[in-house]
Amino acid sequence: MVRRHVTAEEVAQAAGVSQSAVSRAFTPGASISLPMRDRVQAAANALGYRPNAIARSLITSRSRIIGVVAAYLHNHFYPSVVDALSRELQARGQQILLLTTDGAEGAEATLDALLRYRVDAVILASVTLSSGLAQTCKAAGIPVLLFNRTARAPGVGSVTGENRAGGRAIARHFIATGRRRPAFIAGVEDSSTSRERERGFLEGLREAGVALHGREVGHLRFDGAVAATRRLLRQRQPPDAIFAANDHMAIAAMGVARHEMCVSVPGALALAGFDDTEPAGWPDISLTSYAQPAAEMACRAAEAVMAMLDRPGEPARRQVVKGRLMLRRSSVNDVLPIASSKPPPYHLGKQL
Amino acid sequence: MVRRHVTAEEVAQAAGVSQSAVSRAFTPGASISLPMRDRVQAAANALGYRPNAIARSLITSRSRIIGVVAAYLHNHFYPSVVDALSRELQARGQQILLLTTDGAEGAEATLDALLRYRVDAVILASVTLSSGLAQTCKAAGIPVLLFNRTARAPGVGSVTGENRAGGRAIARHFIATGRRRPAFIAGVEDSSTSRERERGFLEGLREAGVALHGREVGHLRFDGAVAATRRLLRQRQPPDAIFAANDHMAIAAMGVARHEMCVSVPGALALAGFDDTEPAGWPDISLTSYAQPAAEMACRAAEAVMAMLDRPGEPARRQVVKGRLMLRRSSVNDVLPIASSKPPPYHLGKQL
DNA sequence: CTGAAAGCGCTTACAG
């Protein structure tokens, strides 16, 4: 039973009208009389007709599909992003063609497949994707939006958090709480996001005349951050504070410090991450973090994409979404543990 | 600059061949000579041609797009699933149209939108989605595969973990470690997945002649599990073990027990979840859990979907992927903390 | 192996 799909032509025959009329009945704003529309609808319902969006987009040359490229869903920031993006885009009548890719290898080939589907735009939601992907989209004449990273190339819009200000806030917090041997775990060297966070962090330290005590690269991966933390903590004089370029790596660092090296957190070592992912708010983790509001960033991104589609000429914008420092028990002792009975208690943190 | 896309016709003109020849050059296995193919390729590269998959699927009536419906990406099991599914399907030349939906409301409407894109099949990856969605797909003649749940209706394939056996294993473990007041936090009442886990758990308790000491519903949400745990632990005689129907809820329970009620885990209370999500393996969480291997389940699901497309007549299968109990410090004291230096140390757990 | 032609299921000017 390879039942073919019902077509507009079949509905037209059943309703005794032209195929154009069927099309109009399913096109909001088309010039069609109410009786005609009802008649078509009745026949359509009886037959179980559903307009073929593929055929539609072939002729309108708008697929109403947005390509979303995500690289590493194990970092919990990205599931939140995908969830929020999906919601926002669906609300605007767009579908999402999802592309996941592990690092750069093969990404070009899968992006090529994506572009064959004539997506209306592409959102690149990963700091590790080569900017070559953005260029490929540009070359294909497809609007690109970078999410959580920027690019030097002009004409590429982006939505990011306050990377530099966030890094600076973490540094000031470490200094204010008496830390004098702060270290940094970078993401990947060639990512604007990680660089900006580091830059802000270094600026904050310099303000206070404190030198960076150590620096390792965690490659944005859990295992990478585990190794980086071991190297930092095995030094003769280990750091008394570590800022990891994102929560995912900071949580790995926390595990190594507390359970492998028996370093007390926050007593002997303060920890801070970036993103304020959900696990950071869990009481057993309670990780100080600079928040990037995924939902708001996704909303901005969806709006930006729609704007790119509706007004192609408009110059691409770089939007920065405001964040805030969430203080938790990984860096300060006096933050209240969860005690209140009023929900939601798990995302509380002292706001700076 | 609304540069239109390059078409096969334009490539044909540039190469001085017919449009059919261009089509054949991009169709693996088509009968075309090597010189002809090279000539077309050269022209195509020069013009930046990319075949329009939309047009292609209109005529082949295979879109090579699989609809994936996921409901709640905050439960970290689902990001792993989406990631793995995406990888597996991409490897088989399929694209993914992603649909996220919060609960039942509005899900029908968005599924309708999905079906208009003539996806070749739909994977329903959420225990909370109404089985009405599966029926809608069936009615539209589109193959459906349930992921992490089953349905009474025949002809609907599924891929699940060992829910019943897993529940039983947790019960036996609680009993074996001396727990006598075991409680259960259910997911949602009408989910086959949660029901099977509970059924296995009760069977395991009955074997030992131990009665269920408490039961609450967490609605599969973090906040819901927080409230459920409070109700359980505020009893005059609180439980000495809690099995939550998934890790997401178990982690919420852990936070409440340790940080709000000051109940020692695992001393006064043993905790266990289901799924073996990544956070369960983090040393600060170290949650005993029955593993559902997301990657393997995704692989099976991808294979099953491809089989449904290639052999439409074949009866739908219900596949169960083997899991295993991961013992960690939320339920036993003698599990070694992370000590080894050989990676990957964070997913270790004593296997039963 | 190659090309001309029909056709996939729609949208949208164009007449009426």
Added chain:
DNA sequence: CTGAAAGCGCTTACAG
């Protein structure tokens, strides 16, 4: 408001 017709960019029998 309605219908006949052209056409979106391809694939695929059909001849040659």
